[in-house]
Amino acid sequence: MQATSTKARLSFWQIWNMSVGFFGIQFGFALQNTNTSRIFATLGADIDKLAFLWLAAPITGLLVQPVIGYLSDNTWHPKWGRRRPFFFIGSLLASIAMFMMPNSSALWMAVIALWLMDASINVSMEPFRAFVGDKLEASQQTTGFAMQTFFIGCGGVIASLLPTIFTDYLGVSNQSIGGAIPDTVKFSFYVGGTVYFFAVLWTVLTSTEDAPSDMQAFEAERAANKGLVNAMKEILGGFFKMPKTMVQLAVVQFFTWVALFSMWVYTTPSIAEGVFHATDAQSAAYQEAGNYVGIMFAMYGGVSAIAAFILPWLAKFTSRKLVHLICLVIGGISLISIFFISSKQMLLLSMVGVGIAWASVLTMPYAILAGSLPANKMGYYMGLFNFFVVIPQIIAGVVLGQILKLYFANQSGKVLVLGGACMVLAGLLTLIVRDDAEPVAS
Known part of the structure; x- marks a missing residue:
């Protein structure tokens, strides 16, 4: 259990400023999630190979996030603080990779660019989760994660619409000339890379971080943790010391992220065909x-x-567990419905349900988890928790292509049905989670 907080309550605008960077981070993820399958397919990838080619994304998360979380826990600079150096470095590298991705002229180049882009995004993203735990007392943490979700939603909307905006309003070509990536996708990534960098820079420049309360003890612990061997021992050893709540949430996360991975990989070929x-x-x-x-x-x-x-308000009158359960069931049913819909307008209704689930996925598990973590290892455990985001995606990346080919006759819409069923199951499994620190106010 985390000790009783003595942190000062932050104002709305302080929480706003510390969350703006997620607007840029989601620009990167939204462009990746919306366009990667399109880019791979345009460069010649077979439909049953798409999930495997996507493995770059979860594997980099598996490798990068716990290490970055561990390093940020053991970092302190009088001017840059603990988390903000990683925000800045990650945003710079991610912006460069986003300019590279749409200029790939061969499939292997696009896969390498995805590795670089996703690794860089993870460098800047992971410490943002810990930032909420660092800065906000327990009663404000759900609001803090909700603010991040708000910026994730806004960034996702604009980034996802960019190719259509360039096509319909700016007259940019949406054609694949000679098998090349369309200009609409290229320009979207250029805008995304620019927005990513400056949004994260906003948070870096407008937010502050508090020094460790006992600097002498912090320096002693940091000195003891130096060295790659000690770092790896600490990272791997954390699996055997996870709080019970984290173990329970891991099961929910597993099926949730199988569903989301299925959606990101197979929605484009499913809609194209159906x-x-x-x-x-x-x-x-x-x-x-x-x-x-x-x-x-x-x-x-x-x-x-x-x-x-809306979700934190509902959680106050019910519980975070119940809200998460309902949202995941709604999202799962909505994802299943895509397979049975041929109307473009009705597909948007399905995405309303997916959006409700997505809001909860980005808010409730982290709010529940933060209350069960020790403050001095917030970044590390948030990074370790990401294992249960990326491991299910890695498993899905390995097996979904074979399932699609052997059992679904290459009908990618059926993978969305499978993903939706997994999300419904994740919702039901929320019942096993124990929430140790329901906030009394938001």
Whole structure:
């Protein structure tokens, strides 16, 4: 259990400033999630290989986040603080990678660019989760994570819509000329890289961090933790010291992120085939489908931005567990419905349900977890918790392609049904989670 907090309550605008960076981070993730399958397919990837090619994303999270969390826990600079050096370095590297990704001229180049981009995004993202635990007392943590979710939703909406904006309003070509990535996708990534850097820089420059309360003890612990061997022992040893709440949430996270990975990988080919009747990834219809998936993902991002402020209010009158359960069941049913819908307008209704689930996924597990973690290891445990985000995606990346090929006759929409069922199961498993620190106010 975390000790009783003596942290000062922060104002709305202080919480706002410390969360703005997530607007840029989600620009990166939204462009990645919306366009990666489109880019891979355009460069010649087979549909049953898409999930495997996506493995770059979860594997980099598996490797990077716990290490960055551990390092940020053991970092202190009088000017830059503990988490903000990682915000800045990660944003700079991610912005560079986002300029590289759409300029890939071969599939292998795009895969390498995805590795670089996702690793860099993870460097800046992981400490943001710990930042809330560092700065906010328990009664404000749900609000802090909800504010992050609001910016994630807003960033996701704009980034997902960029290819359509460039096509419909700025007259940029959405065609794949000679098998190359369309200009709409290229320009979207250029804008995204720029926004990413400056949004994170805003948080770096407008937020402060408190020095460790006992600097002498902090320096002694940091000195003891020096060295790669000690770092790896501490990181791996944490698996055997996880709070019970974290273990219970890990089970919920597993099925949740199998569902989300399925959606990100297979929505584009599913919509292209089922709604736009296109299987040739270099055709105009397939590229149009790619733009429309951006609109769909913008819908769920926009809904999540609104829901982010409603869910904490609902949790006050019920519980965070119950809210998360209901949201995941709604999201799972909505994801399943995509397979049975051929109307573009009705697909947007499905994404409303997915957006409700997404808001809860980004808020409730972290709010529940933060109350069960020791303050001096907040970054480390938040990074370790990410294992239960990326491991299910790695497993899904290995097996979904084979399931698609052997059992679903390459009908990618059926993978969305499987993903939706996993999300419903995740919602039901929320019942096993114990929430140790329900806040009394938000």
